[in-house]
Amino acid sequence: MSTATITKPQSKRPGGKSRRMSLPVLLLVIAGVLVLTSAVRLITGADGITSTGQMSTALRLAVPIGLAGLGGLWAERAGVVNIGLEGMMILGTWFGAWAGYQWGPWTGIVFGIIGGALGALLHAVATVTFNVNHIVSGVAINILALGTTRYLSKFTFENAPQGSSKQSPPIESLGTFDIPGLSSALSTLNGKHWFLVSDLAGLVGGLITDLSPLTVIAVALVPISWYVLWRTAFGLRLRSCGENPVAAESLGVNVYKYKYIAVIISGGFAGLGGAFLSIVASNVYLDGQTAGRGYIGLAAMIFGNWMPGGLALGAGLFGYTDSLNLRGGTTNVHALILLLAILLVFGAAYLVWKKKYTPAVITLVTSVLMFVWYATTNDVPKQVVTATPYVVTLLVLSLSAQSLRMPKADGMPYRRGQGK
Template sequence: MSTTSTPKPAAPKSAPAASSSAGGRRKPTYPVVLLLIAGGLLLLSLVRLVTGDEQLSNSGQFSTAIAAAVPIGLAGLGGLWAERAGVINIGLEGMMMLGTFGAGWIGWQYGPWAAVLAGIAGGALGGLLHALATVTFGVDHIVSGVAINILALGVVRYLAKLWFGADGSEAAKAGGNDKQSPPMDNMPSFTVPGLADGLGSVEKHHWFLVSDLAGILRALVSDVSWVTVLTVVLFVGSFFVLWRSPFGLRLRSCGENPVAAESLGVNVYTYKYAALIISGALAGLGGAFLAIGVHFYQENQTGGRGYIGLATMIFGNWRPGGVAMGAGLFGFMDALRVVGGGATVHAMLLLMAILLVGLAVWKFRAGLRGARGARVQAAVALVIAVLLVLWYALTDTVALEFVEMTPYVTTLLVLSLAAQRLRAPRAVGKPYRRGEGT
């Protein structure tokens, strides 16, 4: 009789919790995300008003931020495609290098649109090499990625010296050398004339919130590269392909449980190969954007953006929207360094202090609900906020060395704060051989 009295509804009750995000946290809805963005803009406008630093939110700042965010976002999106299929792609940096070189090599001869195609092809070649090593031969994903980065660096340096720097060559006569390619033509851009001018006049009045919003909108309709538009299309398209199509469902199943996917008839190798080629192509496009922006390939042009792209992918929780937000944040901080310098970064100290106070309140409330370690985190955030306020109050600017570090410090802080809500694909980085499920 005791066996019949055992309650059975317990298992179904736990199912909804399992479907939520890691740690029992629900995924934020779109209205919540929009509300957070609006709150961030309001806070930025308030800090601009208090500090008097107009560089903090003008259209030049946001235009530079967009240009800085595009290659990072493309690298992050490339990493997302690879890891959703179960393959870690540390080689994004090398694939971006191949993209910059391909764009520089073809671009000076045939123009910027040919440079875009060459960059995509160069990155896709790196992705194919990574797929061959990891999927076919079973090489450790990290080892293969690092090897691709080292190999790509050596290849582009050798080819640049051979093709651009050779004495008497056509490339050398056109202005190339062993460190850079000859210059290419400008990439076309678009501006909405009436709207851009109207937003510019509103921005010049420096009205609270209104002028800040006008600065953002003006950056979106003034001198925008068509590659930036293509990047937006790729982000939207990646979401619909990966989450709204049978192809995307099968590809993501390879990153969650490849044995189960194979048992249902999915050719796991094919999908992993496709994901890595697309991953490399996206990273290569990011590299091409760098070369097109300055009109030539240059040695060490990527500057670690492939690694930062990987960080934005993790911050974005392996989702296109999160990757875009992470790339935008890094691009904004990088633009502060380029456009504003020490004075603008000094104003950002106050903004970061306010954000940390908000984080401390949030963690303290979580501690009251019994979250482990939340009160300690709240105390640490509050102490750092006080130190930032003191730093802001006792100084007028920020040293150049710290200004150069700002984007990378921001990346580390954001990743550390976001670490508790992350959930990687279950089978990412794990070895898989065909036929394991039989």
Template sequence: MLAVVAVLVAASAVRVLTGTDALTGSGVVNAALRLAVPIGLAGLSGLWSERAGVANLGIEGMMIIGTVCGAWAGYTHGVWAGVLAGALGGIAAGLLHAVATVTFGVDQAVCGIAINILALGVARFLSVIAFSGLPGAGATQSPPVRGVIDTVSVPFLAGGAGTPDLLGDLERTRWFLVSDAAGILRGLLHEVSWFTVLAVALVLGSVVVLWYTAFGLRLRSAGEHPAAADSLGVPVHRMRYCGVLVSGALAGLAGSYLVTVSSNVYREGQTGGRGFIGLAAMIFGNWRPGGTAGGALLFGYADALQLRQATAVHVLLLLAAVLAWTAALVVLRRRPRTAAALALAGVAAFAVFQTTDAIPTQLIYATPYLVTLLVLVTVAQRLRMPTYAGLPYRRGET
């Protein structure tokens, strides 16, 4: 919480100094939330699988299957049918991964990569069959999905149901810290898709199921020490199957989100590597649902900022300098070398900010991926993945 407050104060100060209102504006935060949902679902997909002991590098492929299945069902039966079909398509891909890795002991990384490659061909095959000859569609694009998923705003705080928009009024005052906090909260509460509400419920449900139920304890034991779990009567293979199938369903939901909320059509290459960014969010979150959701919001924010106001990306350099200096002061006594490195990074970021007026366009578009790399490098020292994630298990092994 202290870190969150420190980032908010730094962002507010930078916003006031530079006049870049988009930095903490509700529009950017709302866009970040929309962009974070498929990444968060993909990260949650990897979390369920790896907590059960099966590394899932095929999330991108499962998302691809989810997009084409969701678009077909959405066009023929409506938008919510598309959501369900996307989840079922992801489950089918997850079942293939589970059979290969759990039952036959195929190398999990190789199998995941194979699913990604296979999904490209399967998606093209299915789209040719389902969409060719339809108006406005073809081998690489579907017709529009029928219907839309509605949005909801919280009454009185974000103007829902015709009530006053208190947070919006506070945001428009441009007060230090208060307006920034109001803008961020309004972005999370104003015109939020019901699919986003479902995604938040899945994050909370994952916390409850995995950490507060006997089923969750058994599933996590299959990824931490399967031999010990087996000796206590836990059906390790069944738990791993459950983890991978839930993983496939979540990845399929992430794919269906892209064709029902982000867009209303399927296009080839629509996932855009979000499955891999979701894995990065999972690692950032240390294989926990809350941290995974936070990582997804961070990557979604970087993407939203460059889409909503490209010049605001340049201001991130000043924010980075402020945060680096703040972190250096915090760790100065215990880790002087780390503090010195953070201070130098802050000086470098401030120098680039002072000597430039804009960031090259290529770097603006690469911002989400650069943030992904920086975050992974930063948090690498405190991570602890499930002990047996990625390792096959045969009964009788220790």
């Protein structure tokens, strides 16, 4: 009887293997989406949706979102909700631009990380030491960072050449590089507009064209974070603080120390994302430069189910939709309406298979409306393109909410010795 009592809850435990998509299934889903995208491109003639330039822009826009999401991942795996990622990114943009203008871009990157880490330290003191509500503290960090950077800009950039109270002088570029031969070959193949082959060439070509050194570092941080958090003793202790801090304390883990480390690393990642925006993406600091990317990074982390791989996919999705706005893709967004309508049909079929009939009907009705929208229009307004990244963020979170599992002690207050 004792065995049954122990085993039964484990089989129903949320977040178990039954809810996690296996790698072969995930690869099959990605392959299916690529085939559908290629078919939609041929039907609509919107060749830009998988062009090398579109994919390269998407990668560049995905990097700061992914770095912010990684920051949220580290903090929340240790049990601290970090709504303040946006503010830490803002600090990263300003500190990165300030130091980069004076001492060069690599120094600016280091100072951007430090700026984000300082904001995170304040968040850690409030939430870990004084048990302030994590959401309240994060919102306060966002407001404080915005006001601080605007105040400092008046004393640093306003009197500088080509600067103002809302903009820094130009910053030296880190430069970009391609993989010789391969980039041009893939670009040529992408220009053939062949079914699937050209789309794959555009996808891969976008990942190796016009790369910044910081982009390579940012992409490498995803597998590095996975290895540290899931394959080292340090990562196991850190994650135990987010799952059951009382049990971790009973095993000798200094929960406060690991929470502080995780939150400061979180801020460093967000600050690096901010420095990327001001040094790599635009070579200048601008007031309001982050444009909510800290929040979108948090959404990417939730979409990825608090896992680095899923987070990378989410950041890529949001970066891609953002690139449509940057490249003026009204025709491309119109083509993606058809793709979304087809995907919703598959989604409805899946829900029927799972015997969730009411959500299946709602999904199917939404799909029909998308088909009607596509069939009755030849283009979409510019305002729809501008709103696409934020609409996609809301849709993805609403559709994936049923299969998510956050760390059990995420956002919960903790006091040393509370289990005694």
